[in-house]
Amino acid sequence: xxxxxxxxxxxxxxxxxxxxxxxxxxxxxxxxxxxxxxxxxxxxxxxxxxxxxxxxxxxxxxxxxxxxxxxxxxxxxxxxxxxxxxxxxxxxxxxxxxxxxxxxxxxxxxxxxxxxxxxxxxxxxxxxxxxxxxxxxxxxxxxxxxxxxxxxxxxxxxxxxxxxxxxxxxxxxxxxxxxxxxxxxxxxxxxxxxxxxxxxxxxxxxxxxxxxxxxxxxxxxxxxxxxxxxxxxxxxxxxxxxxxxxxxxxxxxxxxxxxxxxxxxxxxxxxxxxxxxxxxxxxxxxxxxxxxxxxxxxxxxxxxxxxxxxxxxxxxxxxxxxxxxxxxxxxxxxxxxxxxxxxxxxxxxxxxxxxxxxxxxxxxxxxxxxxxxxxxxxxxxxxxxxxxxxxxxxxxxxxxxxxxxxxxxxxxxxxxxxxxxxxxxxxxxxxxxxxxxxxxxxxxxxxxxxxxxxxxxxxxxxxxxxxxxxxxxxxxxxxxxxxxxxxxxxxxxxxxxxxxxxxxxxxxxxxxxxxxxxxxxxxxxxxxxxxxxxxxxxxxxxx
Numbered sequence: 001x002x003x004x005x006x007x008x009x010x011x012x013x014x015x016x017x018x019x020x021x022x023x024x025x026x027x028x029x030x031x032x033x034x035x036x037x038x039x040x041x042x043x044x045x046x047x048x049x050x051x052x053x054x055x056x057x058x059x060x061x062x063x064x065x066x067x068x069x070x071x072x073x074x075x076x077x078x079x080x081x082x083x084x085x086x087x088x089x090x091x092x093x094x095x096x097x098x099x100x101x102x103x104x105x106x107x108x109x110x111x112x113x114x115x116x117x118x119x120x121x122x123x124x125x126x127x128x129x130x131x132x133x134x135x136x137x138x139x140x141x142x143x144x145x146x147x148x149x150x151x152x153x154x155x156x157x158x159x160x161x162x163x164x165x166x167x168x169x170x171x172x173x174x175x176x177x178x179x180x181x182x183x184x185x186x187x188x189x190x191x192x193x194x195x196x197x198x199x200x201x202x203x204x205x206x207x208x209x210x211x212x213x214x215x216x217x218x219x220x221x222x223x224x225x226x227x228x229x230x231x232x233x234x235x236x237x238x239x240x241x242x243x244x245x246x247x248x249x250x251x252x253x254x255x256x257x258x259x260x261x262x263x264x265x266x267x268x269x270x271x272x273x274x275x276x277x278x279x280x281x282x283x284x285x286x287x288x289x290x291x292x293x294x295x296x297x298x299x300x301x302x303x304x305x306x307x308x309x310x311x312x313x314x315x316x317x318x319x320x321x322x323x324x325x326x327x328x329x330x331x332x333x334x335x336x337x338x339x340x341x342x343x344x345x346x347x348x349x350x351x352x353x354x355x356x357x358x359x360x361x362x363x364x365x366x367x368x369x370x371x372x373x374x375x376x377x378x379x380x381x382x383x384x385x386x387x388x389x390x391x392x393x394x395x396x397x398x399x400x401x402x403x404x405x406x407x408x409x410x411x412x413x414x415x416x417x418x419x420x421x422x423x424x425x426x427x428x429x430x431x432x433x434x435x436x437x438x439x440x441x442x443x444x445x446x447x448x449x450x451x452x453x454x455x456x457x458x459x460x461x462x463x464x465x466x467x468x469x470x471x472x473x474x475x476x477x478x479x480x481x482x483x484x485x486x487x488x489x490x491x492x493x494x495x496x497x498x499x500x501x502x503x504x505x506x507x508x509x510x511x512x513x514x515x516x517x518x519x520x521x522x523x524x525x526x527x528x529x530x531x532x533x534x535x536x537x538x539x540x541x542x543x
Contacts, residue, residue, distance in 0.1 A: 007107035023424030030420035045387035046423025057450035064349035075100030335364035345374035356382035438483035480514035
């Protein structure tokens with residue numbers, strides 16, 4: 001596979017592995033919940049690369065759908081490269097605004113995107129998907145990069161979003177009405193056939209054609225039975241259908257259905273005949289509820305139409321008392337459309353947006369849950385100072401209700417909750433011996449458990465009195481640690497401590513973390529202990 005080359009690529013290819021784990025600090029005052037927890041809807045304030053790394057212990061392999069709306073790199077967005085990569089060239093880039101005169105703006109943008117895409121991939125479940133909004137400034141470069149990160153075989157679609165119904169006179173050559181939304185899978189072979197359920201507007205279109213005679217099957221709409229002229233003619237689809245006056249109706253090209261299917265529909269009064277100048281046209285009734293009793297959906301189209309960018313501004317203004325608090329937010333309807341494609345009401349799907357912005361993705365998740373009684377959860381990450389005043393405030397308002405909204409559901413409130421976290425300090429294991437910034441027990445437990453096992457850390461399973469921090473496929477893990485420098489200097493795993501550990505489950509070993517040990521290998525083997533020393537090493541043990 002051909003690979004995209006750009007300045008700095010060699011330094012960022014594995015940079016995501018060097019990013020330190022950081023604490024996620026709960027902020028009760030900014031949350032909207034009785035109990036702040038990492039298992040709630042989440043809004044995280046902080047650098048998104050560090051925040052994505054901090055989410056790995058809990059959410060690696062758990063995210064069903066990722067949506068990101070990165071800077072389009074137009075040269076007018078005032079974004080700056082801020083990843084502290086150990087390279088003199090890239091150190092020169094730090095903090096400098098990227099504008100159209102910057103000859104390395106494409107390189108900087110790709111260097112910013114690559115480690116984030118790699119972490120997002122690690123967070124995705126095996127049948128998970130990612131949507132990325134972009135325009136022509138970086139579209140072909142990001143496709144090449146995503147082919148490399150996700151594998152070109154995992155490309156699903158490049159949606160064309162017709163974002164505008166008009167155009168400005170300022171365009172010199174062509175009025176551009178569209179942007180793109182790239183869709184890739186974590187593993188395309190595991191993604192089921194995409195099936196878009198009808199939304200409220202689609203349902204309304206069905207109800208427009210309600211026929212009381214068929215009330216037991218619900219609403220239906222009228223669809224032409226004659227196929228389009230562009231199709232190759234098939235002889236088995238060319239036959240006469242008897243009209244109400246006894247005459248025969250033949251298609252100009254062909255029917256959509258076979259003779260047997262058409263005759264069955266005729267017998268069940270599912271065909272509609274409309275008088276024309278030269279005979280009859282034939283249509284059929286397509287019911288909202290199919291024969292299996294399920295609401296009829298459809299394959300999603302590659303062109304997303306009738307959801308316009310102006311709606312995003314209107315959505316935001318309706319929540320913030322008609323104020324323009326942020327420019328060019330995506331419409332709630334666009335994100336809901338993508339979520340209908342990638343998630344279902346029946347599952348507790350997790351949706352992650354590491355470019356949280358005005359909170360559109362969180363709003364869309366809550367709105368869709370309110371429509372279909374779903375149980376989806378969102379995680380939003382926003383690095384800017386407005387993470388509380390705009391991102392979280394929007395979610396607070398739509399949960400509680402917006403009194404001035406014309407939408408009765410939003411006026412009443414969408415319901416739900418969220419926990420607000422800020423990105424804390426890095427968990428520096430090397431600082432344990434000098435006592436500088438000791439992490440809490442649970443934060444260190446999260447770090448060492450994930451680093452050693454690569455599996456999810458369950459905070460609820462921690463029993464500090466028994467030194468138990470969790471269970472993986474192969475281990476019961478224990479941590480002997482206190483955030484107290486004097487105690488740490490004298491803390492070591494002894495034989496008595498080994499004997500006091502809880503009984504082992506069948507086929508498991510004990511994974512024990514401590515500053516040091518007073519046990520030889522014979523005794524460690526006797527008690528089926530794999531020892532990992534703090535702070536000097538945390539072994540990447542065989543899983």
